[in-house]
Amino acid sequence: MFKSVLVLGHFRGIRLEVHISWLIIFALLLTTMSAGFQNQYPDWSITTAVLTALVTALLFFSSIVAHELGHSLVAIRRGVPVTAITLFIFGGVAQMTRDPDKADDEFWIAIAGPIVSFVLAAGFALLAAMTSGWHEPVPVALGWLATINLVVAIFNLIPGFPLDGGRVLRALVWKWTGDSRKSNEMAFASGKLVAYGLFGLAIWNMAAGNLVGGLWIMLIAWFLLNMTQAQGRMHMLRERLAGVRARDLAETDIPLVDAQRSIEAWLYQDVLPSGRRAFLIGTDTAHVVGLVSLSDTRRVEQAQWPITRVADIMTPVEKLYHVAPGAKADEVLQLLNEHGLNQIPVMENGRVSGWIDRQRLLRTVELHLEVKR
Secondary structure (H helix, E strand, O other), X not given: OOOOEEEEEEEOOEEEEEEOOHHHHHHHHHHHHHHHHHHHOOOOOHHHHHHHHHHHHHHHXXXXXXXXXXXXXXXXXXXXXXXXXXXXXXXXXXXXXXXXXXXXXXHHHHHHHHHHHHHHHHHHHHHHHHOOOOOOHHHHHHHHHHHHHHHHHHHHOOOOOOXXXXXHHHHHHHHHHOOHHHHHHHHHHHHHHHHHHHHHHHHHHHHOOOHHHHHHHHHHHHHHHHHHHHHHHHHHHHHHOOOOEHHHHOEOOOOEEOOOOEHHHHXXXXXXXXXXXXXXXXOOOXXXXXXXXXXXXXXXXXXXXXHOEXXXXXXXXXXXXXXXXXXXXXXHXXXXXXXXXXXXXXXXXXXXXXXXXXXXXXXXXXXXXXXXX
């Protein structure tokens, strides 16, 4: 099965990954940088220009990872979990499981990335000066890295959400007013303003004959606008779902299946008649031992279904993601999305009190949004 993300490894529990779209910007950067080096330094061989561009590009993207690690490590230190850092066509993003609870946390998490980029810019500039008498490609590459890290730091400090500067603005307004809602509204408004400004800059560039540059700026503007609108919708959703808890969303008709039932019997006697894709395994809600879903059956050949128990393919209860009855609705949604779950049990003191199905949850959320308009 084709995967759009390649996992490179882990750092302090943070997954480091590359999205397939990153290959586009990497290839574009490598090509333009190689051509630029050849034009600017005609005495360089093609091999020297390409190798210098390759090493420089890799160090540049390593700098982007370092920038995102700056955000991530400060976030973790301040109690905000980070699952992954992903490189993609527009740069990098640290995937935090939730927003900070305090303005101070938001400020320091947001500012950490640009600080790292400023430090890297200074470090590369110092190294470029120290190696000025060396083999020419070395100080040239280091000088380019110093410049691009400075550009990254300054660009990210533009006060438009979701850029770091927009998050800093949100933190400052939040701190000054004590009103997180007002800070969000200002951050989202500034994000739209910056995006529209970039659209204007893109059109101006294309009118001036810089078609490629203009299109690239327009793509960045489109991305920023979409991110701002998506975050705005998410915050609106959280506001409208305030007070809704897992217990309000859960079904009390909990699907159970005996651990000894065969996969074939479960599929034809339970799944098909009910239309449910997953069942908890146990004799009753106080003695649940695991969960089995339709996707689990793919691990067993169909010929083995009559002699394979559902208990043999289940996810044990100790490994199950679950929520407490008092969990907020947006937290449940986030958990489902973060882990790609279609259902989640509501549990308290080891007993299952409810069952939340993704489709039912989305319909319920829709109703809440309609009622609260």
